[in-house]
Amino acid sequence: MVRPVSLIHVLTIDSATYDAIVAHARRDHPDEACGVVAGAEGSDLPTRFVPMVNAAMSPTFYEFDSTDLLRLYREMDDNDEEPVVVYHSHTATEAYPSRTDVNLAGEPGAHYVLVSTRECGNGEGPVEFRSYRIVDGEVTEEEVRVVERYDDVPTNAQEV
Numbered sequence: 001m002v003r004p005v006s007l008i009h010v011l012t013i014d015s016a017t018y019d020a021i022v023a024h025a026r027r028d029h030p031d032e033a034c035g036v037v038a039g040a041e042g043s044d045l046p047t048r049f050v051p052m053v054n055a056a057m058s059p060t061f062y063e064f065d066s067t068d069l070l071r072l073y074r075e076m077d078d079n080d081e082e083p084v085v086v087y088h089s090h091t092a093t094e095a096y097p098s099r100t101d102v103n104l105a106g107e108p109g110a111h112y113v114l115v116s117t118r119e120c121g122n123g124e125g126p127v128e129f130r131s132y133r134i135v136d137g138e139v140t141e142e143e144v145r146v147v148e149r150y151d152d153v154p155t156n157a158q159e160v
């Protein structure tokens, strides 16, 4: 699996997937919500929204259910997909990876999305939606580009 090398880090995400992540975060507030958006290997485009159960059911911590996670990785393997986005919410703090989040980040190719519902709870108020690369314990924030469709997104455009 070869992943395109981005000179400028950017997460390109379609608005339907963006909205689905935000809705999940609001729904599970005040517990943290978590999930994955899978995409075709090497595409860097998140297409298959997979909300997961927070096995920790905690307002300060998330943990994928290990059986669910194993099933998801088998599915992605069968479909030639990879976890393009790994997301979770913070319900009382800013949308920035905690030390625990950084320690648990095992997908150097993934976009780690953090949504904070601290301002809005389950309501209509604004959420924070931010994205990061986490590689070898180093956190780099990246631009989030929301598009209507991926049709117009040239592959590996960020390399130009």
Ligand SMILES: [Zn+2]
Residues within 6 Å of the ligand: 088, 089, 090, 097, 098, 101
């Ligand atoms: Zn966190």
